[in-house]
Amino acid sequence: MMSDVSVSLNKTAGASDIAGGMASPGDFLALLKPRVMSLVIFTALVGLVRAPDHVHPVIAFTALLCIAVGAGAAGALNMWWDADIDAIMSRTSRRPIPAGRITPGECLAFGLTLACFSVGVLGLLVNVLSAALLAFTIFFYVVIYTIWLKRSTPQNIVIGGASGAFPPMVAWAAASGSLSLEPILLVAIIFFWTPPHFWALALYRADDYARAGVPMLPVTAGGDETRRQILLYTLFLVPLAISPALIGYAGIAYAVVSTVTGAGMLWLAINVYRKRTGDDAVRAARKLFGFSILYLFLLFATLLVEAVIPGV
Amino acid sequence: MSVAKPGQKRATVAKPKAATAKGSKPQPTPARQPAPDAGVVLTDEQKRRRRARSLAIAGVLGFLVLLFYVVTIVKLGPNVLNRPL
Numbered sequence: 001m002m003s004d005v006s007v008s009l010n011k012t013a014g015a016s017d018i019a020g021g022m023a024s025p026g027d028f029l030a031l032l033k034p035r036v037m038s039l040v041i042f043t044a045l046v047g048l049v050r051a052p053d054h055v056h057p058v059i060a061f062t063a064l065l066c067i068a069v070g071a072g073a074a075g076a077l078n079m080w081w082d083a084d085i086d087a088i089m090s091r092t093s094r095r096p097i098p099a100g101r102i103t104p105g106e107c108l109a110f111g112l113t114l115a116c117f118s119v120g121v122l123g124l125l126v127n128v129l130s131a132a133l134l135a136f137t138i139f140f141y142v143v144i145y146t147i148w149l150k151r152s153t154p155q156n157i158v159i160g161g162a163s164g165a166f167p168p169m170v171a172w173a174a175a176s177g178s179l180s181l182e183p184i185l186l187v188a189i190i191f192f193w194t195p196p197h198f199w200a201l202a203l204y205r206a207d208d209y210a211r212a213g214v215p216m217l218p219v220t221a222g223g224d225e226t227r228r229q230i231l232l233y234t235l236f237l238v239p240l241a242i243s244p245a246l247i248g249y250a251g252i253a254y255a256v257v258s259t260v261t262g263a264g265m266l267w268l269a270i271n272v273y274r275k276r277t278g279d280d281a282v283r284a285a286r287k288l289f290g291f292s293i294l295y296l297f298l299l300f301a302t303l304l305v306e307a308v309i310p311g312v
Numbered sequence: 313m314s315v316a317k318p319g320q321k322r323a324t325v326a327k328p329k330a331a332t333a334k335g336s337k338p339q340p341t342p343a344r345q346p347a348p349d350a351g352v353v354l355t356d357e358q359k360r361r362r363r364a365r366s367l368a369i370a371g372v373l374g375f376l377v378l379l380f381y382v383v384t385i386v387k388l389g390p391n392v393l394n395r396p397l
Contacts, residue, residue: 021358021359021361021362022358022364024361024363024364024365025364025365025367025368028365028368056386058382058383058386059383059386061381062379065379125380125387126384
């Protein structure tokens with residue numbers, strides 16, 4: 001009986017021993033997932049520049065800042081919810097919460113504050129439509145993807161990928177106050193790019209995901225089915241990425257870049273499909289993962305250049 | 313749950329010194345012993361981090377003041393000067 005009491009007391013002491021206020025500004029910055037944020041800023045910038053209406057540079061900067069901070073807030077809330085599985089997976093075990101540098105409460109407060117602030121400022125200083133879309137993006141990433149889908153279905157990143165695809169549409173709405181087919185096309189490109197990108201990563205990190213109990217496709221359906229799905233999504237993605245040039249939204253430079261890099265993407269996806277065992281399989285998946293980042297960057301960079309330098 | 317960084321000390325709560333027994337030799341006081349009513353005593357590392365956080369918050373607040381001012385001017389536009397007196 002006595003030992004039960006002491007064990008209980010020790011547990012209580014341990015629970016209250018979480019040291020808040022130990023974090024440095026860098027730890028809070030890490031909660032914002034800066035690498036993901038940089039991709040969000042870049043794709044949002046393209047949406048902003050491609051929008052037909054002129055927007056004052058200060059307003060454009062404010063819109064980009066709010067979108068970036070909103071994305072960071074969603075990342076922080078994702079780290080708050082996923083702290084338990086982050087501690088198990090080697091890729092994420094050094095994040096601020098599992099490493100013990102920030103408490104879950106601090107992370108939650110930080111994420112909620114930034115989310116409310118980014119949406120509020122975007123609504124007040126830019127326009128209501130873009131603020132509503134940003135709020136929906138944060139909600140979709142945190143509630144639909146992180147809390148609901150991530151641990152319940154292997155289609156988690158397919159549906160959840162929509163939240164990562166929204167930033168150019170939010171930026172377009174910030175610049176023009178409306179939506180049209182072009183920003184939806186940009187969203188569709190990122191949406192269909194997400195599964196091959198993340199499943200390539202999951203192929204060589206399957207053990208990590210399995211240990212954490214995350215039902216990624218390679219864990220639930222196996223490597224072969226994942227390779228088939230990667231190829232199918234890539235077959236759909238490549239013509240979709242070329243389509244802005246075909247329907248007149250983009251120029252010759254984009255047509256050339258999207259065709260050449262699309263061929264590269266398809267070639268690497270076929271390689272992943274063919275090489276199924278040993279080091280060759282891991283190398284093929286790593287190459288596809290790395291190239292997919294370059295692919296998306298080149299597509300959006302070309303759209304950006306075409307918008308900034310007319311006639312390219 | 314929380315793990316301190318290697319080589320890092322946690323904040324400690326100061327405890328009152330135990331009364332010295334009568335007639336025994338007074339023990340030398342360790343250096344930097346907190347006063348009995350000092351409350352939570354931060355380590356030097358914790359103080360440094362708190363200062364860094366405070367400076368970061370000050371910087372962000374200053375930046376927001378500037379941003380709100382500039383956006384207000386931009387939204388008002390040049391016509392703000394052309395008003396009937």
